[in-house]
Amino acid sequence: MQQLSPTVAITNTGDPKDDPAAFRRCLGQFGTGVTVITAAHCGELVGMTANSFSSVSLDPPLVLWSAKRTSQSFPTFKAATHFAVNVLSSEQIALSNHFGRSGGDKFKDVSWKHGIGGAPLLDGTLCSFECRKAAEYPGGDHLILLGEVERFVRHDHSPLLFAQGRYCTATDFVDPTDRPKATGQLQARGPMNEFMTALMYRAHGVLSAALDEGRQAEGLSVLQSRLMAAIETLPGSRLDSLLPELFLGLNAAENTVDELVQMGLVQVGPGGGLNLTERGRDRNHALHERARAIEARELSGISPREIANCRNVLNKLVERAATA
Numbered sequence: 038m039q040q041l042s043p044t045v046a047i048t049n050t051g052d053p054k055d056d057p058a059a060f061r062r063c064l065g066q067f068g069t070g071v072t073v074i075t076a077a078h079c080g081e082l083v084g085m086t087a088n089s090f091s092s093v094s095l096d097p098p099l100v101l102w103s104a105k106r107t108s109q110s111f112p113t114f115k116a117a118t119h120f121a122v123n124v125l126s127s128e129q130i131a132l133s134n135h136f137g138r139s140g141g142d143k144f145k146d147v148s149w150k151h152g153i154g155g156a157p158l159l160d161g162t163l164c165s166f167e168c169r170k171a172a173e174y175p176g177g178d179h180l181i182l183l184g185e186v187e188r189f190v191r192h193d194h195s196p197l198l199f200a201q202g203r204y205c206t207a208t209d210f211v212d213p214t215d216r217p218k219a220t221g222q223l224q225a226r227g228p229m230n231e232f233m234t235a236l237m238y239r240a241h242g243v244l245s246a247a248l249d250e251g252r253q254a255e256g257l258s259v260l261q262s263r264l265m266a267a268i269e270t271l272p273g274s275r276l277d278s279l280l281p282e283l284f285l286g287l288n289a290a291e292n293t294v295d296e297l298v299q300m301g302l303v304q305v306g307p308g309g310g311l312n313l314t315e316r317g318r319d320r321n322h323a324l325h326e327r328a329r330a331i332e333a334r335e336l337s338g339i340s341p342r343e344i345a346n347c348r349n350v351l352n353k354l355v356e357r358a359a360t361a
């Protein structure tokens with residue numbers, strides 16, 4: 038029988054009351070879009086980044102989101118009769134960070150126009166929903182706001198996503214096990230296969246899925262293994278100096294350090310320097326052994342000269358970017 042859901046080791050478990058930070062990280066595994074919710078009341082404009090937005094009902098058209106009671110804009114959201122949900126596009130990370138911080142006139146350097154009930158509609162979004170507040174429900178330290186959608190607008194963009202504490206973009210899932218079909222398509226001539234980037238992306242998908250076997254066998258996530266490799270390469274470094282090598286946001290990187298510390302694989306020195314523990318080094322070496330074997334298996338049948346040439350081309354591209 039085909040295994041639909043492979044067994045993976047537990048990374049972290051517990052009672053949310055004992056470890057709220059771990060609970061929050063666990064909630065953050067759930068991927069969402071990113072919105073900026075806005076409202077206006079008595080001349081005051083407010084906006085905050087929110088990923089708690091969700092669709093509720095088609096008939097009547099209802100959506101919801103939850104607002105933290107301690108946020109500065111909360112009193113205005115509570116008092117306003119309307120709110121607007123601005124769903125961000127993949128080009129709007131800066132806007133998400135901007136509205137994710139408290140304080141200042143958030144609309145000063147942002148281009149927007151008034152929507153229904155005065156709620157600001159931001160430019161450049163993926164779509165927006167202008168809502169009349171239909172109900173409010175208590176939700177612990179948050180208030181759940183239900184809105185009846187009075188107007189929606191959609192633009193031709195791709196969505197900004199948020200998962201595991203970091204921003205991402207949506208790309209179609211390429212099933213690496215679907216090789217015969219994928220190979221057939223790759224032979225086809227045309228724009229789809231003309232560019233190196235497309236080819237590298239597909240090749241990366243194939244190798245990365247194969248390497249996942251090794252990570253799963255060692256009970257490590259992609260982020261954990263990437264961070265451990267960086268710490269082993271630059272031992273004693275602080276997290277902020279490793280960030281450029283990690284291709285990770287600070288939030289996700291900090292979460293990953295916490296996980297590795299809890300797993301007994303990484304220790305943080307008094308000045309914030311990161312080092313692998315002895316167990317961490319052993320686990321890292323075991324992972325590298327597996328990765329070498331898997332990569333060799335995936336590259337089998339390709340001559341060493343071809344592999345060396347391919348490495349050369351990739352290295353040149355990377356070096357050129359580094360010296361530019």
Ligand SMILES: Cc1cc2nc3c(=O)[nH]c(=O)nc-3n(C[C@H](O)[C@H](O)[C@H](O)COP(=O)(O)O)c2cc1C
Pocket residue numbers: 071084085086087088089090102103104105106107108109110111133134136137138139140199
């Ligand atoms: C990706 C992301 C999602 C967020 N989702 C929510 C949310 O759903 N509800 C909420 O109250 N705060 C959320 N926040 C936090 C607020 O945006 C943040 O507390 C902001 O500073 C509030 O602004 P204010 O204090 O000016 O009201 C989120 C932040 C980010 C970066």
